[in-house]
Amino acid sequence: MAEENAIELRGVKKAWGDVVAVQSFDVEIRKGEFFSLLGPSGCGKTTTLRMIAGLEEPTEGQILLEGHDVVRVPPYRRNVHTVFQDYALFPHMTVNKNIWFPLKMRGISLSDAGQRIDRVLRLVNMEGYERRLPQQLSGGQRQRIALARSLVDEPAALLLDEPLGALDFKLRGAMQKVLKDIQRNVGITFIYVTHDQTEALTMSDRIAVMKSGRVHQIGTPDEIYSRPATAFVASFIGEMNFLHGRRLQAQGEMPQAEVGGHRFRASRSTITGTPGSGDEVLVCIRTERVQVNSHRGTDHEVEGTVRRIVYRGTDYELTCDLAGQEVRAVVSAVDWNPELRVGTQARLGFNAADITFFPQAEEKEIVQYTTEAV
Ligand SMILES: Nc1ncnc2c1ncn2[C@@H]1O[C@H](COP(=O)(O)OP(=O)(O)OP(=O)(O)O)[C@@H](O)[C@H]1O
Ligand SMILES: [Mg+2]
Known part of the structure; x- marks a missing residue:
């Protein structure tokens, strides 16, 4: 009414x-x-x-x-x-x-x-x-x-x-x-x-x-x-990783994409139509959803080289290299393992529930990451 x-x-x-x-x-x-x-x-x-x-x-x-x-x-x-x-x-x-x-x-x-x-x-x-x-x-x-x-x-x-x-x-x-x-x-x-x-x-x-x-x-x-x-919304709010991937033929229910030789499944995708060969896709996951050397099981696990560690008081921000692309992870200071250092390998865990695919064409709308959107 x-x-x-x-x-x-x-x-x-x-x-x-x-x-x-x-x-x-x-x-x-x-x-x-x-x-x-x-x-x-x-x-x-x-x-x-x-x-x-x-x-x-x-x-x-x-x-x-x-x-x-x-x-x-x-x-x-x-x-x-x-x-x-x-x-x-x-x-x-x-x-x-x-x-x-x-x-x-x-x-x-x-x-x-x-x-x-x-x-x-x-x-x-x-x-x-x-x-x-x-x-x-x-x-x-x-x-x-x-x-x-x-x-x-x-x-x-x-x-x-x-x-x-x-x-x-x-x-x-x-x-x-x-x-x-x-x-x-x-x-x-x-x-x-x-x-x-x-x-x-x-x-x-x-x-x-x-x-x-x-x-x-x-x-x-x-x-x-x-x-x-x-x-754009994903980039404007919170801290988001955007990885370049290639769409794959889905096996089962979930859309899938390949990033640096790894196959990722996503719980959400805004891309319409069936994948053609070589289709590009933005693979999105929030920085706090990337698990680092975690004992909890995740759907996907990949190795990345630690490039940068930034201490932020309540947490650490870790930047890793995954086949030439940057992946950022935020780890609570309570869970921090001091063995993680620049140059070492980190195990990065991802769950399909935390992953979204967006069309590659939306990349130009992304707002570059800053800690304060002002
Ligand atoms: N009187 C006007 N004549 C012509 N263009 C205008 C006029 N008022 C606003 N605009 C344009 O319309 C667009 C939207 O302006 P608006 O003031 O609504 O933005 P905003 O979201 O409030 O931005 P901000 O966060 O900077 O206040 C801008 O491109 C602005 O230059
Ligand atoms: Mg205004």
Whole structure:
């Protein structure tokens, strides 16, 4: 039922001349859902948010808020608020008056607004700060006041565009929890824009992963992490090995490929059609799923030469050479065997359940591995 959805996009496209910022975006966002738009810079996240807010008109498609088409409804008549990275508090107004502002616009006096202001201040844990000016607050505190102001008139949905982008790493982590708690308490739909995969995974009910205006996948954090729809999604989230292989005729149920003379089976493959001779394939396995000198049995075991060992505190990252290709494995520090050294041979174990095949043609979409996607 459409009314159960807070927001619905149907075939939404936005183009400026030749620049297609967003295309064919279809999604139904449920009431009370924490929904994130995740993707690299320029993929169309802000544009999507601005169309929902009414600040941009779609070139094609429909946008529904609580079941009603709002493409022709101006921003101030849409029951949504936007929170930006730069807080946008009024610098000359106290905290109290900043929060009052949306209610004042609706003709509610400061004294009548009192209880509601108190309630949202409690919600963001900022009681006692009513008389301060924005410049007398820290970044995290300002962001909490901006949130309180967006919540005070109880919108149907809150649109948040990288709201924690200006905060340092630790504060960001703390604010993620604050935001998630607030969202749970008020039950308002949140559309959250971020290019930080960890943030999206830890906070969201569902995530849309975008690249160059196209939605690659919409799913729960677990679906996105464990069953990425494309090589781009697989590369953007978490740490993934991509090995070049050659498709083989399947023996039994599972698709198979050859890598450096070894036959690998995969539990998943997004490649359609039957293999021809010499078909190339991307063989994907997460770094934490590669077993190193493990006593647990695995479906495939190969020898690799250790090329690099990086200590990372809680774990070690091992890079091995497998017939001219690099395989990275992450081994927990607890399980670390100090006999592993650069130049020695390591036994690398793989399970078919952890392997996915993607078409070789998707290789150009892969984001090169970094520890922080910023
Ligand atoms: N007013 C505009 N006119 C022309 N092109 C635009 C306009 N606004 C955005 N674009 C283009 O649309 C694309 C998507 O931009 P958008 O701001 O939505 O990206 P984003 O995902 O929010 O990126 P970031 O993470 O850097 O904020 C970009 O290529 C951008 O240059
Ligand atoms: Mg943006």
